Amino acid sequence: MKKIDEKYEALFTPWKIGNVEIKNRIVMCPMGGTSLFGWFELTGCHFDKEAAKLFLERANNNVGLIIPGIAPLKDTFWGKWLWQNPKMFEELKVFMEEIHKTGAKLFIQLTAGMGRSWAITELVAPLHKNKFTRALIKPIIDTNHELASPSPQKSRWAHDIECPEMTKEQIHEIIEAFAKTAKLCRDAGVDGVEVHAVHEGYLLDQFSIEFFNQRTDEYGGSFENRYRFAAEVVKAIKEACGADYPVSLRYSVESKMKGFCEGAMPGEDYVEVGRNMAESERAAKYLQDAGYDMLNADNGTYDSWYWAHPPMYMPQNCNLEDVAHIKQFVDIPVVCAGRMEPDVGAKAVAEGKIDGVGVARQFLVDPQWITKLIEDRLEDIKPCICCHAGCFNFSRSKGHANTQDLTDTMGLSRCALNPETMQSKKYYIEPAKKQKTIAIIGGGIGGMEAAILCAKRGHKVTLYEKTHKLGGVFIAAAAPSFKEKDRELIAWYIREVGKLPITVKMNTEVTDIKSLDADEIIVATGAKAKKLPIKGADTAIEAVDYLLGNKPVGENVVVIGGGLTGCEIAYDLFLQGKKPAIVEMQDDLITTPGICLANTSYLRDCFKTNNVPVHLETGVTEITDKGVTVKHKDGSIETIPADSVILSVGYNPAPITTKGVHVIGDAKNVGNLRTVIWGAWDVCMKL
Numbered sequence: 001m002k003k004i005d006e007k008y009e010a011l012f013t014p015w016k017i018g019n020v021e022i023k024n025r026i027v028m029c030p031m032g033g034t035s036l037f038g039w040f041e042l043t044g045c046h047f048d049k050e051a052a053k054l055f056l057e058r059a060n061n062n063v064g065l066i067i068p069g070i071a072p073l074k075d076t077f078w079g080k081w082l083w084q085n086p087k088m089f090e091e092l093k094v095f096m097e098e099i100h101k102t103g104a105k106l107f108i109q110l111t112a113g114m115g116r117s118w119a120i121t122e123l124v125a126p127l128h129k130n131k132f133t134r135a136l137i138k139p140i141i142d143t144n145h146e147l148a149s150p151s152p153q154k155s156r157w158a159h160d161i162e163c164p165e166m167t168k169e170q171i172h173e174i175i176e177a178f179a180k181t182a183k184l185c186r187d188a189g190v191d192g193v194e195v196h197a198v199h200e201g202y203l204l205d206q207f208s209i210e211f212f213n214q215r216t217d218e219y220g221g222s223f224e225n226r227y228r229f230a231a232e233v234v235k236a237i238k239e240a241c242g243a244d245y246p247v248s249l250r251y252s253v254e255s256k257m258k259g260f261c262e263g264a265m266p267g268e269d270y271v272e273v274g275r276n277m278a279e280s281e282r283a284a285k286y287l288q289d290a291g292y293d294m295l296n297a298d299n300g301t302y303d304s305w306y307w308a309h310p311p312m313y314m315p316q317n318c319n320l321e322d323v324a325h326i327k328q329f330v331d332i333p334v335v336c337a338g339r340m341e342p343d344v345g346a347k348a349v350a351e352g353k354i355d356g357v358g359v360a361r362q363f364l365v366d367p368q369w370i371t372k373l374i375e376d377r378l379e380d381i382k383p384c385i386c387c388h389a390g391c392f393n394f395s396r397s398k399g400h401a402n403t404q405d406l407t408d409t410m411g412l413s414r415c416a417l418n419p420e421t422m423q424s425k426k427y428y429i430e431p432a433k434k435q436k437t438i439a440i441i442g443g444g445i446g447g448m449e450a451a452i453l454c455a456k457r458g459h460k461v462t463l464y465e466k467t468h469k470l471g472g473v474f475i476a477a478a479a480p481s482f483k484e485k486d487r488e489l490i491a492w493y494i495r496e497v498g499k500l501p502i503t504v505k506m507n508t509e510v511t512d513i514k515s516l517d518a519d520e521i522i523v524a525t526g527a528k529a530k531k532l533p534i535k536g537a538d539t540a541i542e543a544v545d546y547l548l549g550n551k552p553v554g555e556n557v558v559v560i561g562g563g564l565t566g567c568e569i570a571y572d573l574f575l576q577g578k579k580p581a582i583v584e585m586q587d588d589l590i591t592t593p594g595i596c597l598a599n600t601s602y603l604r605d606c607f608k609t610n611n612v613p614v615h616l617e618t619g620v621t622e623i624t625d626k627g628v629t630v631k632h633k634d635g636s637i638e639t640i641p642a643d644s645v646i647l648s649v650g651y652n653p654a655p656i657t658t659k660g661v662h663v664i665g666d667a668k669n670v671g672n673l674r675t676v677i678w679g680a681w682d683v684c685m686k687l
Helices: 006-012 049-059 086-101 125-129 131-137 143-147 168-187 203-208 228-241 277-290 320-327 342-350 369-374 445-456 484-499 543-547 564-575 597-609 673-684
Strands: 015-017 020-022 026-028 105-111 192-198 247-252 257-259 294-298 334-337 356-359 437-441 460-464 502-505 520-523 527-529 556-560 579-583 619-623 627-631 637-641 644-647 651-653
Touching: 006 342, 020 105, 049 086, 086 105, 086 168, 105 168, 125 131, 125 143, 131 143, 168 192, 168 228, 192 203, 192 228, 203 228, 228 247, 228 277, 247 277, 277 294, 277 320, 294 320, 320 334, 320 342, 342 356, 437 445, 445 460, 445 484, 445 502, 445 673, 543 564, 543 644, 556 564, 556 627, 564 579, 564 597
Parallel strands: 026 356, 105 192, 192 247, 247 294, 294 334, 334 356, 437 460, 437 520, 460 502, 556 579, 556 644
Antiparallel strands: 015 020, 527 651, 619 627, 627 637
């Protein structure tokens, strides 16, 4: 085996959590949807073979410690406690034997619950609000249990729902369930458990934070009372499992909160209303003394969700400074997560700033990324672009609860870029029964994905691209400074196409499919920008032209369209020091379902914090050389001064033909990388 690059050497040194030795410093962090006990399935808790397959593949690719996603102690549907299902733990024991053969270790993460952070959906919210329907559905899903919080307060997701106060009896029941479930895990050969969580504004975190906890009993008020729940949990686990059984705690160093549903930007000078650093220094030591053996740490709450689930707008290694600081106040190992880069993480480990490097979504995109790192094949690592489109697309806009589709809620931790992740029964590569000659028109991401998949299945593939570059419209999407991972993804695709027996014909526009000698034709020609039927629209700059740098813009720029692309353009302009303003007809920015709240709330908070003008429920009537004339909801007319106007009002599919061909990607239906890539697999698996 090739010697590991010295800048990564510290990642591959052993360490201990309690008396359990971990072979390297790379921790696969928990992600909702990867629980070994299932996730939100109507069938109830069970040993999840899909998640088991996911972890075993990563274990065989050199991960040190695996922590599966949250396992609710009480099943979401039907209300059965985990410890009441002994068969599940028998299957877990067999699985743990397989994991240990790889040299990896595994901790099970158990959750006390979500409280006001429970992502109640648009479908369930009205059922909860009505007393009759709430009682009717209680045997199936007890929404009062799921929403139970330290004190009565608004739901993070549905502001018109008040979460009920958790009773002391419920608290004690949860503590007992932690102990019973942890013992079953220990008996099944699980190396340790992680308590979820004084972290991210989940239930135990809500108890610890005075902003959320207004109780007057022994679980509220003083510092000790607020952290009592979390302390009693670890003590109960240790009593049931033995003092030497490792217990990790998922922990947020700071809450990064300015108020209800209002987060703090990186580097912002603000007043912390949640856990500040001074309290965190005390809390970390207190929780260690209560019995926790490790802190698995980052920052944030659901009100500042972009700290715990960093989108591409957040800095890489965004939590490292705070986590490294808190390590100075404890003697137990500390892991840091949050867009961690391997070289930066290795340096932090070598310098003793942290003990382990937490990585999550990169494991969904590329299960072999550690192996490739070891073998010095960095260019072969498929990058995570932090889109959350497949793994965690809980979405919300004004007046709505979680608008994520229920089928998505029931299938978290899939991957927009890797359809096989958590979907191995639906998406897989197998040799074609008959080799075919396949022509693919369009060299964007969809066309390249189709070409790669067809070639891997044994087909003879020719890819036609009308320009001199592969990448399609994604070249423009990847242009802003904060899209470095998008640019890496394009480069990855081009290299993968080059490795396979794929004929690529550049600068070749196909206008007549009859000229192609092919058994099957795939059309991936993308979409065209919509036009605004208003006076002066032809003087505006199309979004793609701006992103590609084809047309310069002035100092004051009006962006027409507050969807994701429009907001990213406005953010890019802001980062350049220009003065953008957004005009949007909807009542909120980025109202499209399936775009994660972590991503959208960052942009909304950024614009609010930095006083970027946002005109909602506002239509455009005319574009002139002086600016944009708009009509507000109240009927008033205003001209917004602008040196330049950028149009970002959506796209229409633009297939060269739909007859006798397979149409994929935006040429079929305008979407995102997930719809493009998964759609390509839907077609190409059948060819």
